[in-house]
Every structure is written in C-alpha cells, then in structure tokens.
Amino acid sequence: MAVKNDEEIRSAVRERYAQAARSVDGSCCSAAVPTEGLIGHTLYNEDEAEALPHAALEASLGCGNPTMLADLHPGEVVLDLGSGGGIDVLLSARRVAPDGKAYGLDMTPEMLDLARRNQAEAGVTNAEFLEGTMEEIPLPEQSVDVIISNCVVNLSPDKPAVFREAFRVLKPGGRLAISDIVLRKKLPEPLQQVMGLWTGCVAGALSDSDYRDKLEQAGFEAIEIEATHVYDSAEITRMVADLPDSIELPKTLDIEASITELEGAAMSAFVRARKPLQ
Secondary structure, three states: OOOOOHHHHHHHHHHHHHHHHHHHHOOOOOOOOOOOOOOHHHHOOHHHHHOOOHHHHHOOOOOOOHHHHHOOOOOOEEEEEOOOOOHHHHHHHHHHOOOOEEEEEEOOHHHHHHHHHHHHHHOOOOEEEEEOEOOEOOOOOOOEEEEEEEOOHHHOOOHHHHHHHHHHHEEEEEEEEEEEEEEOOOOOHHHHOOHHHHHOOOOOOEEHHHHHHHHHHHOOEEEEEEEEEEOOHHHHHHHHHOOOOOOOOOOOOOHHHHHHHHOOOEEEEEEEEEOOOO
16 A cells, blocks of 8 residues: 555554553454564563553553663653653653652544543553653643653654654753664655555654754754664565555565565664753
8 A cells, every 4th residue: 555645654653552552451353563573561661661561561552662762860750752651751741759759641532442441540640641642742831841752652643743742841951862663774665655664664754864964854863763673584574574564565576576675774773862951
C-alpha cells in the first residue's frame, strides 16, 4: 500500500496501535505492532518493572528507555509524546514527585484508556493523559521542562511540526530527551512508500543528518544523536514476517533484496537537544 497523504499515515498508525492496545487488554486477538527488533520492555530494570502494572510493560513498544536518558528531577514537568500504555509517564511521575507532574500525549483512544487504567492500578496521582497529536500539542507555550518520547517521532508524517511544537511548549533551557529510530542511510523510494514498514517504525525514520538539521531549524541547540542498537537483516526479516495480513506489500517489491538493502540501515538512538535559555 503506497503512502498517499499525512492523514492516511496517521490513520494507519492509529489503527495499528489500537490493535496493540486491544491485544494487551485481552479483548482482541488481532496481531499487535511487531515487537521483534523493538527492544520495548526489556530496557526497564527490575525495580522499574516491579513498580508498574504488567499491562504497562506489555504495551511498551518502544526502542529505548527515555526516562533513563532524561535525568529527571523532583518538581519538573514532563511530557511524553506518544505515551502508549503509559509506562514512561508513570516512571517519570514517580521521579518528579511530589511537586512535579508528568503528561502523556497520545492520539489513540484505546491506548489512552489502557494508560489511565494502568495509572489507577499503579496509584500514581501526579500524571495526566491527553488526547492529541505531536504536531499540535494541547499544552501552553513554555509549560514543560522535559520532553521524552519512545520510538514515536519517526511515525509522524510532519516531523518539522513535531519539533516546532516541542520547542514551543518547552521552557527556556528545557530539554528534549527521546529514543527513536534513526536511519544511517537513505532508504530506496519503494521501501519509503510501504505503509506497513512505516507503522513498524522503519520507513518513516529520518537520517541522522536530517534529524539534526530539523532540530536546528526548530531552534534547538546542543544536539546529540547516540546510536544504541543497529538492526541487522535477521531483525528486519522478523519485522517483515510479523506484518499483519491487512498490509499488502507491492507485488513488484523484491522482499529479499529489500531486506539486504535495509541491513544496517536503521538504528535505535538516543536523541538529546536543548531549548536556549534566551
């Protein structure tokens, strides 16, 4: 299926993650987002895992642990872009307590429902989950100290808008600390146009140089991109094999050649940046 416009991408991503939420909730037997190759809940240590509901861990479809990256402090306000089942919001809320607050932003109602149930089960009171998109964050300007995200920014069809909005809501000196999929080389056009790979975190990713350029254009400084894991052909093969039956790969696509082309092309990375004080 070829990508036609931004809303088609958002709809595909929303439906894919709605399936994931329903699968975790036990109310749906559909295939969830492929987790092979995505590190997800394995990046959270034993103490973190024990403090969270099992459903929050099961719904973790990320590629890193941004709460570890962000170096959070009591009293800070944190925003998680694409908060999913709420694992990073709940961990952040504990770290900024008692006077700080953690917001989770997600566009998928099923994920928001799951996150709110996880919050109630965990007994976390200084967190709030908001419905909306990363391109239009429903918070006032200069209201957030730290923005985190876990393998979600790559899914946006309009990344410059995401970075502009992140810059807008951050306070002067505020920090961006996210885990994301970043490309080490440009993908061939046919692979960029496969919707299933987009919703599986590969085709929508930026190259490291594009990522840096777009953050700079939004106004950020002190930008760092640190590779944490490079995906090999075996992991890419599992991602493709896990695509649901509803995803129709182009008949002209040479899957074996495409997997070879993707070998070493994508990596999980920590991305850090800061909004200037002035």
